Amino acid sequence: MLNSDSMSDLMQMAIQARNQAYCKYSGFAVGAALLTESGEIYTGCNIENASYSLTICAERTAFFKAISDGHKKFKAIAIAGGNLSESCPPCGACRQVMREFCEEDFEIILKDRIYTLRELLPVSFAL
C-alpha cells in the first residue's frame, strides 16, 4: 500500500492533469495520474470528440501513454473529476482496462477513499 504522502502527491498530479482535459461537449473535466511499478508517473485527461463515442477517458489516456512507453505493471492510479467536490469513480470500460494490466490489489485513489481493483471490479473477466 502507498504511504499517504505518495497518495496525495499522485492526487495532486491528477488534479493538475485535469486542467488539460478537452471536454467541450460534456464540460466534465477528468484527470488521472498512474504510478508504474518502477516508480514513473503517467498522467492523462479525457479527450472528447464531436463523434461522441470516440471520447477517451482520462484513465485510459494515462494507461495507453504508459503502455506505449513499455510499462506493463502498475501500482496505483489517482482520479480527479468534475468540480473536485465529489469523488470520480472510474467507468466500467476503464476498470476492464485496469484488469488487463493490473493485479487485483491495484489501488484506485479517489477523493474520499482508496479502493482495490478487486473491490471495484469483482468477478471480473480475463483470458
Ligand code: THU
Ligand atoms: N470520463 C473519464 O474521463 N473517466 C471516467 O472514468 C468517467 C468519464 C469522462 C468521459 C467524458 O469526457 C466525460 O468524463 C463525461 O462522461
